[in-house]
Amino acid sequence: MAALARLRAWELNPVVVKELRQAVRSWAVTGMLLLFLAVLFFTMLGMLVGYSVMAGGSLAGVSGGRQALGRDIVQVFLPILTFMSLLFIPLYVAVRLAAERSEHNVDLLYITTLSPARIIRGKLMCGIYLTVLFFSVCMPFLVFTNLLRGVDLPTIFIALSAVFLADVLAIQAAIFLACLPATRGFKILIALPVIGFGISCVVGLTGMSFFMLQSGVGSRLGSWSFWGDALTAVLLGGLTFGLLHVASIAMISPASSNRTMPVRVYITASWFIGGATALGWFIVKGWIDPIEAWMAITMVFVVLMLLLGVSEGDERSVRVARAIPTHPARRWIAFFFYNGSAGGLAWATLLGAVTLGFMWLLSEWFNDRSITPATVVMPLDFLQSSTAVFAYTLAYCLAGLFLHRRFFPQRGPMMAGLLAMLVPALWAVLPNLALFFMNKLTWDTLQQRQLGSVFNVFALKDTAHLSHHLAFSLCFALLMAAVNVPWFLKQVRAFKTYVRPENPAPPPLPVK
Amino acid sequence: MKVQVQALHKRFARTVAVDTISFSFDSGHVFGFVGPNGAGKTTTMRVIATLEEPTSGDVLINGVSVREEPEYARRTVGYVPDSLPAHADVTVHEYLDFFARAYGLRGSARGDAVRAVEEFTGVTTILDKQIKALSKGMKQRVTLGRALIPNPDVLILDEPAAGLDPRARVELRELLILLAQQKKAILISSHILTELTEICNGVVIIERGKILETGTIDDVLKKSTPHRALCVRVLDRQHDLLKELLQTPNVVGAREVNGEVYFELEGEEARSSELLGGLVAKGFKVAEFRQTKANLEDIFMNVTKGGVQ
Numbered sequence: 001m002a003a004l005a006r007l008r009a010w011e012l013n014p015v016v017v018k019e020l021r022q023a024v025r026s027w028a029v030t031g032m033l034l035l036f037l038a039v040l041f042f043t044m045l046g047m048l049v050g051y052s053v054m055a056g057g058s059l060a061g062v063s064g065g066r067q068a069l070g071r072d073i074v075q076v077f078l079p080i081l082t083f084m085s086l087l088f089i090p091l092y093v094a095v096r097l098a099a100e101r102s103e104h105n106v107d108l109l110y111i112t113t114l115s116p117a118r119i120i121r122g123k124l125m126c127g128i129y130l131t132v133l134f135f136s137v138c139m140p141f142l143v144f145t146n147l148l149r150g151v152d153l154p155t156i157f158i159a160l161s162a163v164f165l166a167d168v169l170a171i172q173a174a175i176f177l178a179c180l181p182a183t184r185g186f187k188i189l190i191a192l193p194v195i196g197f198g199i200s201c202v203v204g205l206t207g208m209s210f211f212m213l214q215s216g217v218g219s220r221l222g223s224w225s226f227w228g229d230a231l232t233a234v235l236l237g238g239l240t241f242g243l244l245h246v247a248s249i250a251m252i253s254p255a256s257s258n259r260t261m262p263v264r265v266y267i268t269a270s271w272f273i274g275g276a277t278a279l280g281w282f283i284v285k286g287w288i289d290p291i292e293a294w295m296a297i298t299m300v301f302v303v304l305m306l307l308l309g310v311s312e313g314d315e316r317s318v319r320v321a322r323a324i325p326t327h328p329a330r331r332w333i334a335f336f337f338y339n340g341s342a343g344g345l346a347w348a349t350l351l352g353a354v355t356l357g358f359m360w361l362l363s364e365w366f367n368d369r370s371i372t373p374a375t376v377v378m379p380l381d382f383l384q385s386s387t388a389v390f391a392y393t394l395a396y397c398l399a400g401l402f403l404h405r406r407f408f409p410q411r412g413p414m415m416a417g418l419l420a421m422l423v424p425a426l427w428a429v430l431p432n433l434a435l436f437f438m439n440k441l442t443w444d445t446l447q448q449r450q451l452g453s454v455f456n457v458f459a460l461k462d463t464a465h466l467s468h469h470l471a472f473s474l475c476f477a478l479l480m481a482a483v484n485v486p487w488f489l490k491q492v493r494a495f496k497t498y499v500r501p502e503n504p505a506p507p508p509l510p511v512k
Numbered sequence: 513m514k515v516q517v518q519a520l521h522k523r524f525a526r527t528v529a530v531d532t533i534s535f536s537f538d539s540g541h542v543f544g545f546v547g548p549n550g551a552g553k554t555t556t557m558r559v560i561a562t563l564e565e566p567t568s569g570d571v572l573i574n575g576v577s578v579r580e581e582p583e584y585a586r587r588t589v590g591y592v593p594d595s596l597p598a599h600a601d602v603t604v605h606e607y608l609d610f611f612a613r614a615y616g617l618r619g620s621a622r623g624d625a626v627r628a629v630e631e632f633t634g635v636t637t638i639l640d641k642q643i644k645a646l647s648k649g650m651k652q653r654v655t656l657g658r659a660l661i662p663n664p665d666v667l668i669l670d671e672p673a674a675g676l677d678p679r680a681r682v683e684l685r686e687l688l689i690l691l692a693q694q695k696k697a698i699l700i701s702s703h704i705l706t707e708l709t710e711i712c713n714g715v716v717i718i719e720r721g722k723i724l725e726t727g728t729i730d731d732v733l734k735k736s737t738p739h740r741a742l743c744v745r746v747l748d749r750q751h752d753l754l755k756e757l758l759q760t761p762n763v764v765g766a767r768e769v770n771g772e773v774y775f776e777l778e779g780e781e782a783r784s785s786e787l788l789g790g791l792v793a794k795g796f797k798v799a800e801f802r803q804t805k806a807n808l809e810d811i812f813m814n815v816t817k818g819g820v821q
Binding site for chain 2: 009011014015017018021022023025026099100111112113114254255256317318319322410411412500
């Protein structure tokens with residue numbers, strides 16, 4: 001009964017209601033829907049008439065005698081549907097959200113009791129409903145193609161599912177871009193390559209659909225090779241979707257909220273799931289590639305998280321400070337996940353160190369050929385360069401942090417992040433600039449050992465120099481860590497539950 | 513319902529927007545929040561509405577901290593920002609209905625709340641009009657309506673009269689008086705100070721993030737103009753009157769404006785009676801002798817220097 005009462009009391013997310021009402025009135029949606037319908041209709045009509053003429057009035061025997069008119073029409077429909085859902089709908093959702101954010105209307109949403117998570121979910125759901133709408137428009141045409149020959153239902157279903165899932169991911173990516181705390185121009189600048197990537201996804205999905213339609217997937221549904229690939233793609237897509245989702249929520253959450261925690265928890269959980277899956281592949285199949293991919297992806301995130309962590313600042317809102325646990329063990333765990341530069345750097349460093357430590361151990365283990373198959377080789381260069389990049393990034397971030405706290409304490413915390421990027425940029429540019437003015441800059445000199453420059457790690461002529469970079473970067477990171485120890489200890493001591501000060505109440509204003 | 517701003521301090525990088533200010537206001541009263549551009553009014557209001565986190569200090573609403581319990585503040589504070597709604601493809605009714613849903617109102621309660629607000633703010637004739645197509649005055653009414661949807665006990669209005677024509681301003685003023693009668697605590701910032709004088713019980717004058725004056729309108733008027741401001745109109749010899757007043761002890765700032773002489777008189781009320789007697793005795797044909805009352809605009813000009821951060 002309680003469940004029934006809850007069901008009766010259930011209401012649609014307010015943002016979904018608003019967005020759908022807006023969509024119904026929007027000329028963009030109505031126009032695109034009509035255009036889509038017209039394109040589908042005339043495409044089908046054109047193909048039917050064309051094939052009829054070619055076959056002398058009989059549909060039998062067309063399509064090169066393969067009796068596959070249905071498949072041919074689906075092969076034209078799917079790219080149209082993919083284009084609409086992967087480009088138009090995400091673009092529409094993103095433009096709406098970006099416009100609201102630039103007009104400070106999201107501020108207005110904050111003062112209601114709507115949570116940022118519900119706002120993002122509402123925007124996402126609106127995009128999904130629009131996708132369903134466009135799919136529904138396409139559905140009668142697809143059903144008609146099934147009456148013709150050359151296409152089977154499982155293939156259409158799987159191709160449509162792939163397009164739908166890719167669209168959900170694209171909508172979430174668009175929402176993420178719209179939430180970025182940047183100017184409209186900067187967002188457009190970022191959106192352009194993303195749209196380019198979207199177009200390449202349309203091409204990729206179309207190619208995949210063609211392949212499936214040509215070969216048919218019905219016979220492969222019982223095979224592990226099909227489900228292994230499909231589930232891996234779904235897992236990777238799902239993890240990416242989740243990350244974009246929590247990051248979007250974090251970006252529109254008020255500054256006073258503990259917005260880094262969900263992102264860090266999510267990345268930690270994904271890191272663990274990804275690592276376990278990769279290890280599973282290795283144990284079952286003896287494949288090393290998934291483990292290497294896991295490490296590479298982890299390193300990319302660690303580098304990003306180090307840069308974001310150093311830009312966070314030391315101040316914590318009362319709301320966050322109130323939630324710090326009093327129990328020492330819980331407080332230590334919370335330190336890694338709550339807002340704050342110290343916690344952010346410690347968390348990212350720990351994640352990177354554990355990953356690399358695991359990989360080095362695995363590498364040692366690999367040396368014993370009696371344990372692993374002889375064909376499996378862990379490339380040492382890859383491991384060394386990854387460790388050097390991690391150590392360099394950590395060192396740059398700690399250097400930026402030190403410079404900011406020591407020389408520019410009045411500037412905002414973003415300054416530390418900017419300095420962390422400026423240090424490697426100058427380190428890489430200045431020596432080469434000097435060489436250029438001495439007329440000694442050649443491609444060879446660029447590829448020679450330049451200790452301290454992280455970019456040099458990727459451009460070394462002699463990979464034996466990687467060990468020098470590794471040693472230097474670790475020493476650099478340790479040195480920078482040592483100079484930041486007093487700051488770090490101060491942050492650890494300051495990480496405690498908020499106790500409300502007793503402020504004297506101000507005198508009330510007398511009224512007449 | 514009591515709102516207490518306690519030692520509120522807000523810094524944006526190097527700029528101190530609000531410099532440790534304290535004041536409080538109560539339900540059933542309208543308080544003016546006055547200051548030049550960049551004085552820190554909007555920042556203070558955004559802190560009360562939980563849109564900004566203060567650097568230090570706090571705001572208590574009925575004793576509950578907005579820093580510690582922002583959700584409580586969102587339920588009790590209605591905020592009217594200085595920007596007008598700009599949602600595309602949304603009608604007035606849909607806009608209000610959306611906010612009612614966002615505040616968690618369900619079923620008939622939502623319908624009743626939206627209807628009541630639509631009637632109170634007088635937007636029933638434009639319910640199907642799109643927000644973007646509305647005039648400024650109507651948009652302001654819709655914004656006020658949006659803030660009133662959850663029936664808040666505290667209303668924070670940031671420049672609600674900006675850009676409104678005289679009729680819309682009068683209508684807004686009447687709405688605010690009605691809201692004060694409904695026992696809401698109202699804090700309103702405005703540059704149209706003569707209007708604030710008419711509707712406000714109290715005033716907070718702020719400049720460069722610091723409070724310059726607080727109190728009831730009368731107290732602040734008295735405090736900022738300690739001398740009695742007087743005006744004399746004579747049937748002839750205006751120039752002689754001006755000369756006479758300039759030579760009279762305790763008379764300050766005598767000046768002639770449109771045939772009338774304005775001046776300030778130091779001391780007790782009896783002195784004005786003595787002065788009038790003296791003028792009549794000296795043969796001046798006094799047609800009018802009255803005390804002029806300073807308004808909020810005069811006080812504002814006296815106490816502020818027009819400084820911004």
